Every structure is written in structure tokens, then in C-alpha cells.
Amino acid sequence: MSALLDGVYDGEMTIGELLGHGNFGLGTFDGLDGEMVILDGVCWQLRSDGTATRADLDARTPFAVVTNFVPHITAKAPDNLARKDVSAFIDSLIHSQNYMYALRITGDFADVTTRTVVKQEKPYPKMVEATQSDAVVHMDHVSGTIAGFRTPVYEQGISVPGCHVHFIDAGCTHGGHVLDFSLLSGTIELCVGTDLQLRLPLTDEFSRAELAPDDLQQQIETTE
Numbered sequence: 001m002s003a004l005l006d007g008v009y010d011g012e013m014t015i016g017e018l019l020g021h022g023n024f025g026l027g028t029f030d031g032l033d034g035e036m037v038i039l040d041g042v043c044w045q046l047r048s049d050g051t052a053t054r055a056d057l058d059a060r061t062p063f064a065v066v067t068n069f070v071p072h073i074t075a076k077a078p079d080n081l082a083r084k085d086v087s088a089f090i091d092s093l094i095h096s097q098n099y100m101y102a103l104r105i106t107g108d109f110a111d112v113t114t115r116t117v118v119k120q121e122k123p124y125p126k127m128v129e130a131t132q133s134d135a136v137v138h139m140d141h142v143s144g145t146i147a148g149f150r151t152p153v154y155e156q157g158i159s160v161p162g163c164h165v166h167f168i169d170a171g172c173t174h175g176g177h178v179l180d181f182s183l184l185s186g187t188i189e190l191c192v193g194t195d196l197q198l199r200l201p202l203t204d205e206f207s208r209a210e211l212a213p214d215d216l217q218q219q220i221e222t223t224e
């Protein structure tokens with residue numbers, strides 16, 4: 001995540017290889033060419049016009065988080081659950097905040113607001129600059145799935161602390177990085193993570209990147 005902030009937008013891992021590490025997750029594509037969501041082993045590319053298409057297995061990613069999703073905890077969501085109340089609801093379901101949790105919310109939404117990064121051209125700007133052109137899409141009365149992770153604060157810099165989730169509609173035609181939502185009714189599933197495997201690219205850009213800026217937390221809050 002720190003490398004993305006520093007403008008390292010090209011990775012080495014292909015989507016085909018990534019899917020070998022997990023059937024569920026999120027991320028982005030080389031050049032920030034859209035948001036990624038992986039559900040049931042299918043990788044979807046969510047572009048800045050809000051559309052979703054199946055990602056090319058030969059495409060590459062500079063940042064992705066994946067796991068093999070096993071719903072250890074399943075709960076019916078409280079009716080009319082707003083995004084701001086999700087964290088407290090998750091806290092009521094889990095026994096510790098010190099683990100990683102993959103999170104899947106499936107149901108009918110009153111509204112979902114997403115944003116999607118716009119493909120960047122070299123020389124790449126830093127992410128605080130790149131995300132200023134993000135396209136925001138608003139969907140009303142939509143069924144679909146929110147997928148992502150609740151990450152402990154101690155993983156700051158490796159990943160995005162707190163809830164980082166992406167949305168795709170039930171027809172797999174639209175989606176993006178979730179800014180806000182209101183869930184009319186649905187199901188929340190959590191998969192507890194105790195193992196973290198980190199793969200770093202052996203690129204010149206990554207090896208020269210500034211990965212521990214003083215304002216790391218602020219940059220993550222601005223961009224995510």
C-alpha cells in the first residue's frame with residue numbers, strides 16, 4: 001500500500017497467479033486501471049465509468065489482497081445498516097480486533113456510492129494526486145456484494161487499516177471502491193485470517209520507493 005502511495009503502479013504478479021493464492025479479494029491493476037474485486041474465484045475489473053468486466057488473466061497488479069474465503073461467522077445484518085455502523089456490528093460478532101477479517105456483505109442496498117481510480121500514464125503522479133480525478137458513481141436500489149477486508153491498524157502501510165471494501169452488483173455489470181452505502185437487508189459473513197504472506201515486486205520502482213513517509217496515515221486516509 002505504501003508503494004502505491006508513492007506512485008508505484010506497476011507490479012509483477014499476473015491475475016492468473018494471484019487467483020492461485022485466493023478466490024476472494026480486492027486490489028487494483030497496473031497503471032491504476034480500475035478497481036479489482038475477486039468473488040468465487042473470478043476477478044472483476046471495475047473501471048472509472050462504473051462498468052465491470054472479467055479481468056484478463058495476463059493483466060498484472062501492483063496491489064491486491066486475497067484469501068480463500070471460508071465464512072467462519074455468518075449473521076443477518078440489522079435492517080437499514082449504514083456504512084458508519086458496520087464496524088460496530090462487526091465488533092459485536094468477533095472476539096478480537098487483532099486478527100485480519102475478510103468481509104462479505106450480500107443483499108439489497110438502498111444506495112451504494114463508489115469511486116474508481118482513473119488509469120494513469122507515466123510518469124506516474126503520487127496517489128494523493130492520482131486519486132483527485134477519481135470517478136464517483138451513485139447507485140440506488142441495487143442488489144449485490146460488498147467484498148473486502150477489516151485490517152488491524154498494525155498493518156498500516158502493508159495494507160489499508162480498517163474496512164476497505166469494493167462493491168459489485170448482482171449482475172456483475174457495475175461496481176467500484178465503496179465510499180458509502182445503506183444496506184436494506186442482507187447477510188454479513190466474516191472469515192478470520194491468522195496468516196499473512198507478503199509478496200513484493202523485484203522492480204526498480206519498488207526498490208527505490210519511499211515506503212515510510214512521515215504522513216503515511218494521512219495519505220492513506222486521503223486516498224482510501
Ligand SMILES: [Zn+2]
Binds near residue numbers: 164177
Ligand atoms: Zn479500494
